[in-house]
Amino acid sequence: MTVPRYRDPAAPVSERVRDLLGRMTLPEKVGQLNQRMYGWHAYERTRDGHRLTDAFREEVAAFDGMGALYGLQRADPWSGVGFADGLDARDGARTAAAVQRHVVEHTRLGIPVLLVEEMPHGHQALDGTVLPVNLAAGATWDPELYADAVAAAAAELRARGAHIALVSALDLVRDPRWGRSEECFGEDPYLAARMTGALVEGARRAGVAVVLKHFAGQGATVGGRNSAATELGRRELHEVHLAAARAGVAAGAAGVMAAYNEFDGLPCVANRYLLTEVLREEWGFDGLVMADGTAVDRLLRLTGDPVRAAALALDAGCDLSLWDDSFTRLGEAVARGLVSEGALDAAVARVLTLKFRLGLFEQPGPPAGAAATGPADAAELGERVARASVTLLAHEGGVLPLARAALRRIAVLGPNADSLPHQIGDYTAPQRPGDGVTVLEGIRAAAGHGVDVVTAPGCALVGDDVSQVPSAVASAAASDVAVLVLGGSSARCADTAFEANGAAVTGSGAPTGMTCGEGVDLADLLLPAAQRALLAAVSATGTPVVVVLVQGRPHALPELDAPVHAVLSAWYPGPRGGRAVAEVLFGDAEPRGRLPVSVPRSAAQLPVYYNGKDHRYRGYVDQSAGPRHAFGHGLSYTTVVHGAPRLSRARVTADAPNLTCRVAVRNTGARPAEETVQLYVRRVSGGTSWPRVRELRGFVRLRIAPGAAADAVFEVDAATLASVGRDLRLAVEPGVVELETGPASDRTRAARLEISAPGRNPDPGREEDAEPDSERVPEPTWERGSEPSRT
Template structure:
């Protein structure tokens, strides 16, 4: 088939209207749709193949297209979307040497796109859909801290800038659409995908989802800028509520719990202009999200007014055959429910059969194709189907990643004021623990292979940043998993001979080629050091056995100790005696720098907890915003979390004045009463007193980070998010959910 002429090469009178850049976007879509066969339409709704199967390296270092890509484009005379062309990880098997990197990724994307456009009778380009969980998941892509760390920053503005950088990297490589986890809310931290959540609170998640959309997509507009990318918000809806914290397990969600906890982030993302959402794996009241018309059409489209694209999660449409009896009817069910674009499924490839068999009307196909084509026109792919922006400076990405990591480091406990490290009297520091000398386990799941030398461990950074003359000793002590104690004596000796111990513990989501994978890429057979990530759920939330023995032995030396946790979920930590404890979550490759800066006092511990930290898994659930009932305690253990949502200590002190109301705004005076600069997060909680249904204990409704110099006082004004709130309520302002329970309330009557 001859390659269609570029639009600019044709005489205007011969050019179809869909090829006219000056024509209204919707008119271009209608014109193109009217020219398509049913087979071509169905092809636009399929995202069947894995992108890494579309190419291979040639002996001269270039790329060639595979027979698999030719077969896929022949099937529907084109290609609607291609998933993961740039993806690199243990599941795809792509790494340095055989995959596209920063130097040739755009060339590969152009090679594939030229083939797709040439194979299409109407010259329709493909959408290149890429994973961007915490930066573009591609070789040489900037790796950002995971979402849980972003949640700990409580800083939407910083996250927005980081998201904009990730979008620019994606578009510079020839990618178009970013898949980003943003909608899941942690209700059970045993779930391995906890690291992909912003936290346990819907308001915090909503503000960060807005920031993500603004950063990735830019200001709402008909056309996306060349360095901005449409976002697919994952996962809609309620996936964080699976029973027992088990991946893809059933959920027990009533409509109120769904509305109050699991939908606000999606609602905020839609209002911010999100281009697409992904239907989740889980079911809601027995109906999987990919087949749930009440969720995808009646709520999302009709009630919320969403006009964007709905994508199914990987192989989720095929699963509907368990309900419908076969894959043809499964595809019809998903399309009728509101799914526009499939992912790896067979069911959507058979939509022609579904139309011919009367299972679904062709008008439903047209509606879905319209949304796919509209996104392609908004991206300008018919005028410029190839990468059209220069890559952003890599050093900017590293700086943003480090800034986010620094903002997320959270000081949980420091009764003896061990931190920041004092230069007087501390000349020997022992850096021990399985996370102390590696950056390989700092980046979380969905991370591409890193080039040797990328990143900085805590040990690396302390050696670079400690005052001259400081002796740094190191001993690993033990592995992340297992019970081997053979290295503990060396670590104890180093601790006993030092003035301070930095004990770096934690977990890992790093996959290896030996990991067994499900068909959708989730870990099935966990190997090596994995304790977190998709498919890696824990029953007990405990660290590796040897880590607890190492902790006990180091604390027993009596040397002042700072425990650093690098983790993708809140693990259970026993009593640490007088040790200081801070968590950095998965801070990204350069997180070691951020941690060292906080330890040494070069930066403040600015993070605040986005989740409650349990004392044991037996307490679960422990989220702060439970229903306001008279809970009894346990006979054998406290029912309170070890550390509450919103908690985080500073190296200075802050005083809060009484809250005052000014219309729909609450004001409060905040004073830095300490001796050094610090940042606090002013948190505004709502407590419903008289209401039509049983209330929650507290609900976060506003927050703002405030940096103050010693002695500085500032009046902070926080607009209240009170949509749908009525009756008599209390407003409580504090620096954590636990402190809010004792804070002076401001009573408002919203019944008028």
């Protein structure tokens, strides 16, 4: 018997796709473009284990196949899946294998199904490793470490039989009132692009395909309102919001997810300019476009007809739906002439291509010999990310690091001091009792037997009830230092109400216990009233106070009336985050996190992102327009001096812009320095659009021993100097720029670089020919270790 060409693993993928596509009926093709079923409806627990449900069998039979199955192993309050009825690691692998066997053995062509799982910060499954949230990963400024952590989490996902990870990466925090800020790597396109590239590389290392969320511009939502309108122009889209997607596509992402927001009057899932003209025609992307959950059905407000809604999305460039009913009617759309069968075939071909590339026809189930529990170092890597993300925002009086020998009693206070759910962020599965380390537990373990650690919550996470404040104040007054753990929480609970797509339902207030997460947007970025009252009362005791912020967004930090000796942001550091925080507090690890976002003083001054257009605005009359802490900021337990940047050439041409930028960095303190040297580009003249204040274009991490010095070296090339031209494509434009280096976006020194038109022959120049600080005279050096003065 002759084996069909599509069954031949030695045949080229394109030929296998062509052969299989030619054998398919129209309903079979439509079936490959749908993932309508929730994965947790595909199985049920029985006395003897788990079995596939009749609903799953009927779904497969309806289209004689299944394109993709979402969330087979997802567990959380929205799905309603927990340890009583869900899939642990071993049962998950077995059930995934059973799903594939049924689909392959009970369909005419035996096409395996793509198993799609959420991996927002670790695999969202029972016993899945939880990593710190993306905002914490961005605070590490360490793509290599993050890639390792993602590879470990992805290997865990693959060992359970899944093929595709859905990961938020493309959104930017342009308004921190947005509840999904924790899912972003930060406010900056370059930092997000570096972290997105690392994410894709790490997942591919584990054999997992990545679909990047959300394409595009969802972080520009007006007023920080989830799934709301955006007011983006095409230039802003290309300059700011497409950089991470470009990096992810270049790194080999398998797909992108079309976002809920609209761009230029059309939702992204129906936006042909985004999904076809930019993504496929301009970038050459040949992967999948997946709709966000129920996004195609939302098009009924435009079309009034589910068949037309399906045709609109397919014609725009959407290949695979998510939970929609409309996309199941694409056969009708072809019959009515609303979309061609050729367009349908192109989408099916992309789905099949991914299945062949992933080797599903040869190995549809979990890889042979894979450990169902994933790699042993996944949790350890997550803890390393947490440790690297802790950011020292303010430090006065030398309280940190805490000296064990000088301490008799530490008061660990606040609503986030001893709450594991508050540390792990949105999109997480239930955790087994006893797993993880809270901040209180971490401090107790790190303090040692000679130090008494007392605790009191002081107040609830939300609300204005101050009845518990006095007991916390008493504990603080009787202690040598008070560690006040404040912030927010994205922890979902059983009584949280959810939208059809899984977002938390909000009305006049946030759901119980939630101050962040999908659907939980804030109008006011201040900490809740009771937390502010607790902070003021504890600070008034005179006991040195260290504030630790466990948070999924940068909360506004106004000037405080009472003294606070240190402020750290731990973001949502994951299950072991308490140990990471404690190690930094006691100096067992250096605080090496740097802000991936600007920290505002109040919501009234938004936006405060550092890279706005440079119109030289002078500020508000009633308060500063600048952030409380700038993008890139982060203090150390030592003092570090940054010299001026030195360029190997002071003049280049646009077609040959390569040069080297060096900056000397010296550790003048008594402790090791973990320093992140940042490179920014600021356009002085020339270009085709109004310039931004400055734009991050590089960073180098240095470890410098006490008293030692090191050079941060930046290889400057076309990618470093490129800007978006009139045609909305990246190009190096003639003009004058300044290459700025320093420890943060508000503390830089500059060297002038002239970029001539292509073909001109500038003087070759030497390092001493470059002109540092050509237009302004800053302080002689930037010294990290204390707050700079601000205007």
